[in-house]
Amino acid sequence: MKKLKRFFIYLFLSVAAFVSIFPFLWMLVSMTNKSVDVTQGRLLPGTAFVENLQNLLDQTQIGTAIWNSLIIAVITTFLTLLIGSMAGYGFEIYRSKGKDIVFSVLILSMMIPFAAIMIPLYRLFGQVSADAPLIGLDTLAAALLPTIITAFFIFFFRQNTKMFARDLVEAGRIDGLSEIGIFFRIYLPTMKTTYAAAAIIAFMNSWNNYLWPLVVLQSPEKQTIPLLISNLGAGYTPDYGVIMTAIVIATLPTALVFFLMQRHFVAGMMGSVKG
Amino acid sequence: MHRLKKNYIGWIFILLSVIGISLFYFYPMIQAFLLSLQSGMGANLEFVGFDNYVRLFNDPTFITALTNTVLYLLIQVPVMIVLALIFSVLLNDPTLKFKGFFRTAIFLPAVTSLVAYAVIFKYLFANNGLVNDFLMGMNLISSPIAWLSDPFWAKITIIIAITWRWTGYNMIFYLSALQNVDKSIYEAAKIDGASSVQQFFQITIPMLKPIILFTSIVSTIGTLQLFDEVMNITSGGPGNATMTISMYIYNLSFEYTPDFGYAATVSYVILILVVILSFIQFKVAGDRD
Numbered sequence: 001m002k003k004l005k006r007f008f009i010y011l012f013l014s015v016a017a018f019v020s021i022f023p024f025l026w027m028l029v030s031m032t033n034k035s036v037d038v039t040q041g042r043l044l045p046g047t048a049f050v051e052n053l054q055n056l057l058d059q060t061q062i063g064t065a066i067w068n069s070l071i072i073a074v075i076t077t078f079l080t081l082l083i084g085s086m087a088g089y090g091f092e093i094y095r096s097k098g099k100d101i102v103f104s105v106l107i108l109s110m111m112i113p114f115a116a117i118m119i120p121l122y123r124l125f126g127q128v129s130a131d132a133p134l135i136g137l138d139t140l141a142a143a144l145l146p147t148i149i150t151a152f153f154i155f156f157f158r159q160n161t162k163m164f165a166r167d168l169v170e171a172g173r174i175d176g177l178s179e180i181g182i183f184f185r186i187y188l189p190t191m192k193t194t195y196a197a198a199a200i201i202a203f204m205n206s207w208n209n210y211l212w213p214l215v216v217l218q219s220p221e222k223q224t225i226p227l228l229i230s231n232l233g234a235g236y237t238p239d240y241g242v243i244m245t246a247i248v249i250a251t252l253p254t255a256l257v258f259f260l261m262q263r264h265f266v267a268g269m270m271g272s273v274k275g
Numbered sequence: 276m277h278r279l280k281k282n283y284i285g286w287i288f289i290l291l292s293v294i295g296i297s298l299f300y301f302y303p304m305i306q307a308f309l310l311s312l313q314s315g316m317g318a319n320l321e322f323v324g325f326d327n328y329v330r331l332f333n334d335p336t337f338i339t340a341l342t343n344t345v346l347y348l349l350i351q352v353p354v355m356i357v358l359a360l361i362f363s364v365l366l367n368d369p370t371l372k373f374k375g376f377f378r379t380a381i382f383l384p385a386v387t388s389l390v391a392y393a394v395i396f397k398y399l400f401a402n403n404g405l406v407n408d409f410l411m412g413m414n415l416i417s418s419p420i421a422w423l424s425d426p427f428w429a430k431i432t433i434i435i436a437i438t439w440r441w442t443g444y445n446m447i448f449y450l451s452a453l454q455n456v457d458k459s460i461y462e463a464a465k466i467d468g469a470s471s472v473q474q475f476f477q478i479t480i481p482m483l484k485p486i487i488l489f490t491s492i493v494s495t496i497g498t499l500q501l502f503d504e505v506m507n508i509t510s511g512g513p514g515n516a517t518m519t520i521s522m523y524i525y526n527l528s529f530e531y532t533p534d535f536g537y538a539a540t541v542s543y544v545i546l547i548l549v550v551i552l553s554f555i556q557f558k559v560a561g562d563r564d
Contacts, residue, residue, distance in 0.1 A: 009371075020384055021383060041404075041405050091289060094282055094288070096285070110496075111550060113499060113542075113546060116542040119538055119539050120306035123535070183288070226388055229391055229394055250388055251386070
């Protein structure tokens, strides 16, 4: 009886694992096959990888798209972590009634769906286009600015700061460090794990962001990776081998970041879950 | 005096965030409300009072988009949360073998980009795609299912896709919460003769209640904003069978003749739904911990 139960548990988990992994295996295999083989459901690796890659490079601006996505993701991650952690630290270490109210109001913004503010944001960037072309519509700055400061990361860092030993702040003050100095010299190095987890989440969110870049970036040379893939997939005569190659290239960085930092990621999630 | 100075420095730490969130969230929200009282093409907008809100009730596309979105929510979120709970409980068993492999495998979909996996699902569920090949190969169906071109199956495809992408993500939250549960509670329950099903409903679920509430609110907000998948798997079709509110807002603003005012009105519906549903979820969950 017990053995039978075990057997079904393993069967259930194996099916779930297979279903989860299969699309990845399929895209990896399809990357090496010709378009016609992909449509015929070929499940074995082929020899067309170099050809697919060549076509991808020739027919699309994949290099530019990767570069754009990378620039946006790196700047976004850096600023998100800096601003978000400063706020989380500020709210947790310097408490006052006024700050608690401000915190609650900022947290409310997590309830605001992006679709609800997309049009005013689009118009806002449209208005600044004339005066400040560097951050107006169709610039990488416009694609990343509204995504940098989110209540989620303030909340995330505040939760994790609860685990930070307050005595270290006092020790820093006694040693004559300024308040900002304490943050950069003591808090930041001790909270490496939290920063690592936040970095993974911020990088993935930015790298995979679709709707706002779709709205704000119009010219082909400003395309990001999700926009490029979406366009490829919507074509009338899609070359499946080429598309699969693009998808693998797009998935690789986030998968890699995740696997390299898996431990930090789970630890970071736990920190934000605990009350 | 010294204390006052530090308090003032505390505000400096949060200043940028306060400015950023006010500028990129609260200000646009007020703007969206003002916009929702206006109508017209492109930049030529004039105030029309609450006409746009009346228009909602007579707009069949809006009603379809709203119905679809609510339908996804009612079916997908519970299915996913129950599945994630089952996975987490099974994978929390210390005697289980290959735990690491199963956890990583089931979490893996959460690292993909929504657009990339949506495109893959579009091909997997095509008429001559692998899913139909597999089902026919197993003799489960005799002719291909029109996953993408039948109104009913297209909705199912979207639901399957979102479930694939997010179940593992939710599972991680439950797993980390389960690891904080004191093992002795389960041992005591075993001695009292509680079956594993009883343990699940009487210990695990109540223990995880706050985190289940958290994930269900996050998933609800996510599903109400569903866009990437629908745009890339079915483009809202066939007809408007898979259209969501977010996609309708996008179409109203950037695909059809732009009517920003009406689009803003539709967007307020999502906001109101988020507030109402989160409130209900808090109430149903009872205590606010």
